[in-house]
Amino acid sequence: MADWHWQTWQGRDCLTCDLLQPWPHGFFTRQFWPQSPTDLVGTLAADAAVQRVKQVHGNRVLTPADLPAGQADDPKAEADGLLSDGANQALWVCSADCSPVLIGDRTTGQVAAIHAGWRGTAQAIVPAAVGKMQAQGSRLDDLVVAIGPAIAGEVYQVSLDVAAAVGRTLIAAAPDDDGAVVAALQQWDNSPVRPDATPGKVRLDVRLANGWQLAQLGLGRDQVAIAPHCTFQEPERFFSYRRTGEKQVQWSGIVSRGESPPTGL
DSSP states (O other): OOOEEEEEETTEEEEEEGGGTTSOEEEEOGGGTTOOHHHHGGGTOTTSEEEOOBOOSSOOEEOGGGSOTTOTTSOOSBOSEEEOOSSSEEEEEEESSSEEEEEEETTTOOEEEEEEOHHHHHTTHHHHHHHHHHHTTOOGGGEEEEEOSBOOGGGOEEEHHHHHHHHTTTSTTOOSOHHHHHHHHTTSTTOSEEEOSSTTEEEEOHHHHHHHHHHHHTOOGGGEEEOSOBTTTOTTTOOOHHHHOOOOOEEEEEEOOOSSOOOOO
8 A cells, every 4th residue: 555645835835646656746735725736846847848727617627738738827728638748848737626636657657647536537538548648559457547635435425416426436237227337336346435314315436446447447556546534524725626626736746757856746
């Protein structure tokens, strides 16, 4: 199991994961708000090119070549995933309760950054990003994935149709009935769906759902790590839209490797 570590930069906390040790990366806390990726990139690699998108809760994954020039602080391209296409590119996503997912390829050095809420997960955005990495030469055995702080399943109440929409990405030939999909998932060990006392509701762990999607692609347990931190339950460190209703975010970023990898957190 991969270890997670708190790092400190100018007295503020940032989380890193051993799986991504070869790449400068970080899951930043609310303490860095309202700084943007342009402000934060210096904590990872001061000379890296900042890349980000306008997130829309979909499953579109772009490369920097797909983005308008000079859009670092005013993103115009709508997507929820970024895949590097060169060295020393800093890819960023923001989240409040959704799962920030950072991926590295140990052979090519390329990376991906993904914003995976329940809608993106129901559209299989993480498998879409992995597929795009494979199209650029990655092998599944070379990938490592860190799923950062997000709302935990024990506190994320959703309707049956939401849980079923996510569940249909995990069950082959899933039934049309939402309740049947949810009931089937609840029989799994380490299920992403938990019961809830309210009729028509369940608890959904989007982090685990993404972990299951990766496992079904063929990634081993030693290739995927899920951060042991919940945005809803740790208000001192994280914003949570479900907790406050306020549109505030924390950033997560990773820098693609070149011949001389930059150093940082």
